[in-house]
Amino acid sequence: MTGTTVTRIGRLFEDLRKTNRKGLIAYLTVGDPSPDRTPALVEALVRGGADLIELGVPFSDPIADGPVIQAAGERALKAGTTLARVLAVAAEIRRTSEVPLLLFTYLNPVVRYGLERLAEDAAAAGIDGCLLIDASVEEAGEYVAAMHRHGLDTVFLAAPTSTERRLKLVAR
Amino acid sequence: VLQGAYSVVLQDPDGQIALTHSVSAGLDYAMIGPEHAWLHDQSRAEYTAASDTEALAAARLLSRTEGIIPALESSHAVAEAVRRSPSAPGAIFLVNVSGRGDKDIDIYRENFKELDSQ
Numbered sequence: 001m002t003g004t005t006v007t008r009i010g011r012l013f014e015d016l017r018k019t020n021r022k023g024l025i026a027y028l029t030v031g032d033p034s035p036d037r038t039p040a041l042v043e044a045l046v047r048g049g050a051d052l053i054e055l056g057v058p059f060s061d062p063i064a065d066g067p068v069i070q071a072a073g074e075r076a077l078k079a080g081t082t083l084a085r086v087l088a089v090a091a092e093i094r095r096t097s098e099v100p101l102l103l104f105t106y107l108n109p110v111v112r113y114g115l116e117r118l119a120e121d122a123a124a125a126g127i128d129g130c131l132l133i134d135a136s137v138e139e140a141g142e143y144v145a146a147m148h149r150h151g152l153d154t155v156f157l158a159a160p161t162s163t164e165r166r167l168k169l170v171a172r
Numbered sequence: 173v174l175q176g177a178y179s180v181v182l183q184d185p186d187g188q189i190a191l192t193h194s195v196s197a198g199l200d201y202a203m204i205g206p207e208h209a210w211l212h213d214q215s216r217a218e219y220t221a222a223s224d225t226e227a228l229a230a231a232r233l234l235s236r237t238e239g240i241i242p243a244l245e246s247s248h249a250v251a252e253a254v255r256r257s258p259s260a261p262g263a264i265f266l267v268n269v270s271g272r273g274d275k276d277i278d279i280y281r282e283n284f285k286e287l288d289s290q
Contacts, residue, residue, distance in 0.1 A: 059188065083187070109188070110187070112187030
């Protein structure tokens with residue numbers, strides 16, 4: 001999952017391995033209830049023991065989410081949350097915290113924003129990696145290359161039903 | 173990219189999918205099939221639009237003149253043929269009337285009354 005540089009995410013997993021500790025990864029829909037309040041919520045998650053924060057970008061058609069995140073996304077969109085705003089929130093969190101940040105988003109807002117532009121802006125905002133929920137690993141070459149060019153990690157999803165061949169692709 | 177397909181999508185500048193409306197349930201969707209996006213990009217097909225009212229009027233016309241009750245989806249295509257026919261006298265139009273209109277009979281009953289009263 002790593003590019004040439006080791007990100008905060010890479011260092012976290014190294015540290016977890018060394019200390020034989022399990023990591024706690026917390027997801028949060030950015031902008032619920034409003035973008036202004038997300039940094040304080042992330043701070044609280046970290047205080048509560050979260051090792052890594054997934055910053056969720058709200059999307060109008062969240063096909064991979066259940067009712068809780070659907071409702072959170074709706075509230076966040078109503079509060080005016082965009083991908084650009086999420087990056088600004090990440091930069092604000094980064095000013096006071098070294099917690100690893102993973103951008104968690106559907107593909108369409110990213111296609112609209114531009115892959116290269118996102119990789120550049122996300123890196124500048126202090127984000128460490130990106131997870132595109134509905135991008136299949138077979139079609140993700142261009143996206144992975146863009147992220148790695150800017151020193152960002154990429155994360156892909158695996159399911160209990162994923163085949164060996166797919167798991168190998170996802171892990172690479 | 174919507175529901176796993178890459179195509180032409182109705183969306184806002186931030187990539188959020190737009191809400192849609194159509195009297196025809198089969199057309200009430202924010203994306204077109206990827207094949208159509210491809211044909212459009214190659215300029216091999218021309219795409220036009222018809223309003224709910226135009227589609228309903230076309231359905232009524234075809235039902236009354238030919239005894240063929242088209243589905244609401246295909247009625248949009250019939251409306252395009254009606255729109256073009258005055259500028260192409262003698263031409264033969266081929267319209268693909270897929271499906272069947274009896275599934276839409278309640279919508280027709282309701283709206284034809286309104287069209288008749290105008």
